[in-house]
Amino acid sequence: MTGMQFHAGDNYLSKLNTLTKLTITLFFSVLIVFVKNETALFILFGASVFYVAPLKRWKAMVIGYGIILFMYLSSILFSALLGLIADRFGAKENFQMLVPFLRVSFMINLSLALTLSSGVRRLTNVLKTLKLPRFIFLPTIVVFRFVPSFMNDIKQIHQNIKLRMGNPNLGMMITRPRLFIRLMIVPAVVRALRSAEELSVAAELKGIDGVDNMINSTPELWSWRDTVAFSLSLVLAATVLYFSMEAV
Amino acid sequence: MIDLKNISYAYPFQNEKALNDVSLQVHKGEVVLLTGESGCGKSTIAKVTNGLIPHYFKGDLQGKALINQINSSDVEIGEISQSLGTLFQDPEQQFFCNDVYSELAFADEVRGVDPKLIYEKVARLSKLFEIENVLDSSIYELSEGEKQKVALASIIVLEPNCLVLDEPTANLSPEATENLGKEILRLKKDGFSILIVDHRLYWLSEIADRVLVMKNGEVVMEGAFSILESRNLRTKYGLREYCVPSHHKSNATFSSGLEVRNLSFGYGKKPRIFTNYSVSMQAGKVTAIRGANGVGKTTFSRLLTGLLKANTGVFLLDRQELSPNMLLSKTSLVLQNMDHQLYSRTVIEEVEGNMELLKRLRLNNFSQRHPQSLSGGQKQRLAIASAICRNPEVIILDEPTSGLDGENMRIIGDLLRVEAEKNKVIIVITHDLEFIDKCCDEQILMKAEK
Structure with missing residues (x-):
């Protein structure tokens, strides 16, 4: 080793x-x-x-x-x-x-x-051992991977709003809901869609689809x-x- | 070997062809550079070569893309990626795992490779790409340059014999670019077929065997690297310089502008990035900040804008001390990921109705479009315009020219010069030596804490 x-x-x-x-x-x-x-x-x-x-x-x-x-x-x-x-x-x-x-x-x-x-690698390993059908296995893995990615996007969107409008807070959410939706929700949705696409491409390039003999190089x-x-x-x-x- | 035969392609719901009868070969042990202005079809060629077109992106594809004599349309993407590795323009696009070790090991684990072998490969590549110290890190904690190294290592780990590198140096420091060049030469010697799609040309003069120039979805010129020495050719096709002077611009005497005194900062319990760091940036000038990947340039930009709070230190603008909240109101920061920064319903709304600014950035034809519907380069220009039209006293741009062709780089450079002349502080965090040479007055070289 x-x-x-x-x-x-x-x-x-x-x-x-x-x-x-x-x-x-x-x-x-x-x-x-x-x-x-x-x-x-x-x-x-x-x-x-x-x-x-x-x-x-x-x-x-x-x-x-x-x-x-x-x-x-x-x-x-x-x-x-x-x-x-x-x-x-x-x-x-x-x-x-x-x-x-x-x-x-x-x-x-x-x-x-x-x-x-x-981490997605360990989760993939465990899910592979459970022999789940492909239509459950693949979306589950992408969802697991999507959560941290989406949290990171929200953090960056929040920072950008801060740069442009000052600190977004609950008051702004209630008093100016349309502005809040435009500033927060629109980029979040755009990023979510893009992340989902990027993650699917990344998963395909890693060859995740259709391989059954996966191993774990750092077994737990x-x-x-x-x-x-x-x-x-x-x-x-x-x-x-x-x-x-x-x-x- | 990469062999594209008479490729024509139109994206779904588009009448116009993105590629029109393109043929190219990259032989064993050969490096081919594909260049051309933004939107000419270079990245589409990369997608056809690695099989994302037609497997992932549908549309109308004609012709054949052969990788080691196998038509990429006939096999799954996962199978193609074993013989052809792709480095994307934005490395984050190709990460599937959350940490660096997993990203390097995952593809081999999926294929059931012996764990001992995986461990050895990861160790060898992490040493080669100098990423040993970030193996345990989350991919979100990496600098853009580190991400690029990890992405490259994660494709080499699969031991392909063909590579497609899309803007591989967009976020790399000149030193890291030099190292990448050496690595490409090594791979070339090992018999790899390497297709490099790039705007930056200077670093490839000793590496590329052939150059293809594209325009409007067609290859319009082919030859040795020396064809790029023609100024007429570069101007005609919107290309960048073929060589970049290596002189360093010094920091002149400071009279007024933004000063940072005794800055100390570190993330949580991690080692400090800055300790008693002092620096000044002159108003009325465009100041470039350079430094090795991961040295803390983006962190510095976040401290300058008040997004991060320093442990200790003072920020002064024209001798007046500013709190983080005051910094927020007096500065604009353009970050690298454009998707997070554009909110308005239309392009014109994003720049508060300033059509003149859109014209200067050649975005006036898109004024009624939704900002998120623009291409990457167009979004980049719009985000810069949006930052400028808020009329801040300090404008900070983080790698504003990555992925921009020669013409668009000149447009952004001219715009920043005009803003600097209004006695604003313009700070550009960049590795782009050509941009520094043409558009920046001063340069700060940031070094890692010892």
């Missing part, structure tokens, strides 16, 4: 086996569909914040939660307005309306943890961290199910 080393990262999330992270993500993605109890959802959300925290992507998390909170508050407002028009559209319990938004927040945390701590070993992560996941799932059953 050459003595050259490759380090994926220094936090515990980066040291977890990619297969462990993928399994946890898939397992809870299915579980959350059946969880309707708010307490159980809050527990899941809290645990997911703890899970993603080592990445220290606070800004991305706060922006994500901010958008979800904005949508939640909007839904309460419109629900109340509809309630004024007709009783049958009457407002549900505000707390009850929180359920889908908590689910989305939970999934954002899991997706961020998986995509930002694993199973460690005590993976055992702990799996055990904690099972405890969490049991707790969540307990609260869900209680509610029934």
